[in-house]
Amino acid sequence: MKSIDRYMARLIALPLFSTLVLAAMLLVLDRMLRLFDFVATEGGPVSVVWRMLANLLPEYLGLGIPIGLMLGILLAFRRLATSSELDVMRGVGMSYGRLLRVPYMYAIALALLNLAIVGYVQPKARYAYEQLGFELRTGALGASIKVGEFTHLGDRTTLRIEQSRDDGRQLSGIFVHTETQKGDWVGVTAQRGQFLATDDPDVIILRLTNGTLVHNRKDFSTPRVLTFNSHDLPINLPKFEQFRVRSGESLEATLPELARTGRTGQTVEERDSSRSEFHFRLAEVASMFLLPLLAVALGVPPKRSTSALGVFLSIVMIVTYHKINQYAASVGHLGRIDPFFALWIPFLVFAALVLWMYRTIAFVPGGQPIGALERVAGKAWKAVASRLPGRRKRAETPA
Numbered sequence: 001m002k003s004i005d006r007y008m009a010r011l012i013a014l015p016l017f018s019t020l021v022l023a024a025m026l027l028v029l030d031r032m033l034r035l036f037d038f039v040a041t042e043g044g045p046v047s048v049v050w051r052m053l054a055n056l057l058p059e060y061l062g063l064g065i066p067i068g069l070m071l072g073i074l075l076a077f078r079r080l081a082t083s084s085e086l087d088v089m090r091g092v093g094m095s096y097g098r099l100l101r102v103p104y105m106y107a108i109a110l111a112l113l114n115l116a117i118v119g120y121v122q123p124k125a126r127y128a129y130e131q132l133g134f135e136l137r138t139g140a141l142g143a144s145i146k147v148g149e150f151t152h153l154g155d156r157t158t159l160r161i162e163q164s165r166d167d168g169r170q171l172s173g174i175f176v177h178t179e180t181q182k183g184d185w186v187g188v189t190a191q192r193g194q195f196l197a198t199d200d201p202d203v204i205i206l207r208l209t210n211g212t213l214v215h216n217r218k219d220f221s222t223p224r225v226l227t228f229n230s231h232d233l234p235i236n237l238p239k240f241e242q243f244r245v246r247s248g249e250s251l252e253a254t255l256p257e258l259a260r261t262g263r264t265g266q267t268v269e270e271r272d273s274s275r276s277e278f279h280f281r282l283a284e285v286a287s288m289f290l291l292p293l294l295a296v297a298l299g300v301p302p303k304r305s306t307s308a309l310g311v312f313l314s315i316v317m318i319v320t321y322h323k324i325n326q327y328a329a330s331v332g333h334l335g336r337i338d339p340f341f342a343l344w345i346p347f348l349v350f351a352a353l354v355l356w357m358y359r360t361i362a363f364v365p366g367g368q369p370i371g372a373l374e375r376v377a378g379k380a381w382k383a384v385a386s387r388l389p390g391r392r393k394r395a396e397t398p399a
Helices: 003-042 047-082 085-091 101-138 255-264 268-299 309-334 339-363 371-386 389-396
Strands: 151-153 157-165 170-179 185-197 203-216 224-236
Touching: 003 047, 003 101, 047 085, 047 101, 047 268, 047 309, 101 255, 101 268, 170 203, 170 224, 185 224, 255 268, 268 309, 268 339, 309 339
Parallel strands: none
Antiparallel strands: 151 157, 157 170, 170 185, 185 203, 203 224
């Protein structure tokens, strides 16, 4: 690799990976607060939050990689343009096509990575995320017993604990009420207790110390009362229903599964749904090969200008195209339009716009694809700045 290519690789790498990490962190922090609230409400272990966030990372990377690639290349060309290095490179005969060699190396590598993520990793991670949420709601993750509240263990046992110490290994102020299938009921109060595992995974032992046991049955004239120093009370754990199998026609399906279901689905709705999701993922990945051209068109500001309008416009264009694809996928899912045309016609329109913008900047002398927008934004900024109090005061001060 020549020195100019290494220089371009360094210019692109820093903003690319910085944007990718920043976008992932912001998305994770936004979801983390809601997950902590959800886990706390369900009474589950805190460790499940990190497992759920790990399963969300592929989805966030699938959204962040195109934005990171776009801003990395755009900011690199913007730096070259504002420091006049781009003029020097163009003056010695380097075309935009030659300067795009390294950006396209990044684009190809990241497009393959994104294809692997959205095609294989993200569907299975999404299924794992939904499974964790299901197990948390049903208590299959070992939901914690809330201190000071009545906790139902299955349909026949109710437990209340006043205090819990040593990470739940030392319990005090215990009340237990349990019923048998014959109609008996047992009520127990104890000063202390602890849970012990058994050979049967569906049964645990609650070992109680210094308490009173009340046993009642229909044929008893009065309940039997027993005081004890130590008593082992078996508790049957509730049986949990199984989580559903991974779907083969939705966001949880891999690309080969979507392609197979799109051809052999039993219903028209099932085939349209799979084909719509299949073409949506491919169109999103294919659009990454247009981003280097768009980055050049928006990253090079007009001469004697440091406007950052192109940076703002690039994000707007990527997000808008993504939302249009989501809408097109929904329309294709409903069967109103063939999913192939619903997803690839917007891609062709977006590609035509990007190619026109790149042709304007690269082959038209003095061409600026967003020149009109730059002039409008400049005039608007001057109008706003002229009304600021500090600017008006300086303008009224005599020379």
